[in-house]
Amino acid sequence: MSLRYALLALLRVGPLSGYDLQKQFQVSVGHLWHAPDSQIYPELRKMENDGLVVGEDQTRGERGTRRVYHLTDEGEQDYVRWMESPLSYARVREPANLKAAYLEAASPDAARAFLHEHIRHWSGEVEQWEAELARIDARANPMLMRRLESIDQRDHDRTVAFKRFGYEGLVDRARSEIDWAERGLALIDELYGPENGTAGHA
Amino acid sequence: MSLRYALLALLRVGPLSGYDLQKQFQVSVGHLWHAPDSQIYPELRKMENDGLVVGEDQTRGERGTRRVYHLTDEGEQDYVRWMESPLSYARVREPANLKAAYLEAASPDAARAFLHEHIRHWSGEVEQWEAELARIDARANPMLMRRLESIDQRDHDRTVAFKRFGYEGLVDRARSEIDWAERGLALIDELYGPENGTAGHA
DNA sequence: ATATGCATGTAATCCGTTACATGATTTT
DNA sequence: AAAATCATGTAACGGATTACATGCATAT
Structure with missing residues (x-):
């Protein structure tokens, strides 16, 4: 939509x-x-x-x-x-939180693998978005540059600032996902005892 | 799915x-x-x-x-x-960030209204989820209580802890949305000057 | 000549949204 | 008698996913 x-x-x-x-x-x-x-x-x-x-x-x-x-x-x-006009917000549908809320049904290893994968996933997203933020700051984004050429000088700052702002929100969200998953790993250690040696994680 | x-x-x-x-x-x-x-x-x-x-x-x-x-x-x-088994992650599709990234196309009033509404929306979600967290802590959630009755005593802590954990992630996310939107309101004041008196916001 | 990239789609399926539809039972 | 709530769906539509399908142009 x-x-x-x-x-x-x-x-x-x-x-x-x-x-x-x-x-x-x-x-x-x-x-x-x-x-x-x-x-x-x-x-x-x-x-x-x-x-x-x-x-x-x-x-x-x-x-x-x-x-x-x-x-x-x-x-x-x-x-x-x-x-x-106002945005219409989609209802919440978060598979990761759904799974997390019933994680006692998984083995400790599977639970850890899930959270490591969550961190990996959102870290990848952070990388993408921070690269985009760097391109914005360096004025290295071709579509943004074309846009700036076509608008009044005085609007440049706003255009750049809002673009930054949009991406910053995604980065914040991803960081919050990563922090949460890290707390989850600590929780698993607490509940089952620390991970034992040989079996590495994903 | x-x-x-x-x-x-x-x-x-x-x-x-x-x-x-x-x-x-x-x-x-x-x-x-x-x-x-x-x-x-x-x-x-x-x-x-x-x-x-x-x-x-x-x-x-x-x-x-x-x-x-x-x-x-x-x-x-x-x-x-x-x-x-591993979760498959949906690709990013964030209408609020999409809109935010091009907010120079909206009037300052509309931009402010959008962010106020964003805060209102996510504050409502926080309320819901914190109420649920309170019910978990108070052992006032009927389905959770029935579940606890059917499992071994030693697994109670885990079941409760993971349920808490799942909801905490949602609260974190919502708080991050609210923080972001508040930074956006400050940004708008910076870019256009502070909101002028009479016209209240949504 | 061959590979890469330019260029544009269709088809089948699934998931989700919204509105509609119907009727029985219990409570006031 | 009326209202609330128990009880179970169907139908139409729209958006997204995945796989498939085709062929031209240009650089090596």
């Missing part, structure tokens, strides 16, 4: 082909809202039907074609309307 | 009718994994087809019936298998 607004956020920077959009998506806004290309192409067609974008067919070489999408006024308005 | 394991977690305590299960679900494991009753009844039927539970039809009054579900050995095994 947010996919369309993630795509509009990119197209507000300038026209992009489906392919380029999809590629840029993966390395930018896809960090905030994941979508595979098999979902992006059909969504662009739907957005065209809804008048939010127009697709322009271009030739490529002899017989190749590609479709470049342009934001329409209606698309811009729809985007701003989304930005101005 | 976790719904079935949330239901199995409850049925491990003892047999329950679809209705009772659904009611217990909302006030216990539904805090970790939400599902409406319209999803629970069909899922129970599917689980019966898969041999994880058996349904026993009981009469109620003259013509009324209700269906009581019992966990099977296969159901117990399937549950433990899930608990022992």
Whole structure:
């Protein structure tokens, strides 16, 4: 339901082909809202039907074609309307916490493996997002730079600051997941005694 | 995909009718994994087809019936298998962070309203979860008490500790969302100047 | 010539949401 | 007699996942 607004956020920077959009998506806004290309192409067609974008067919070489999408006024308005209106929050559905709440049903080894994997998973996410924060600070994000070129100098700070802010929230969340899992490992040691020597963990 | 394991977690305590299960679900494991009753009844039927539970039809009054579900050995095994095996993590899809990252497209008022609402939302969740933590500590959670009756005394501490642990993670996450949103409000004041007097916020 | 990357999708399935639908039983 | 709550679903739709499918263009 947010996919369309993630795509509009990119197209507000300038026209992009489906392919380029999809590629840029993966390395930018896809960090905030994941979508595979098999979902992006059909969504662009739907957005065209809804008048939010127009697709322009271009030739490529002899017989190749590609479709470049342009934001329409209606698309811009729809985007701003989304930005101005309240978010609807999804109900909680957290498999990791569900599992954690009944961890007495797992062996101590499996419980430890689960928490180590949780830490590994969220550490990987932190790495991704901090790399993105570094690119923002270094002005090394191509879509952000194109966006900055197209807007008033005085709005640069805000654009950069909010982008930072969005990613910082994800980093905070991931760190909180890691802290929690580490407390869980300590809890397991308390409840079952410390991990015994030979059997290494994942 | 976790719904079935949330239901199995409850049925491990003892047999329950679809209705009772659904009611217990909302006030216990539904805090970790939400599902409406319209999803629970069909899922129970599917689980019966898969041999994880058996349904026993009981009469109620003259013509009324209700269906009581019992966990099977296969159901117990399937549950433990899930608990022992690694979780598959969903890709990130965070509408609030997506919106935050492009907040320069909203008016300062809308941006503030968004963050106030974010705080309100997560504060409500914290309240729910802390109430549940209080019920766990006070041994006032009926499903938990029934579970404790059915297991060995020595496992009580673990069962209670892990349940606490699961909910603590949710509280941590919610607090991190609130902190983040508060930093966002400060950021908006910095970028646009402090909120001006008369116009109250949501 | 071959591999990499450009380019665009379809199909099947599953999970979840929302609204709708129905009727019995117990409590006031 | 009416209201609350017990009791169990169906139907339509939408979004996401996974696997599959196809072919052109360009650089090596």
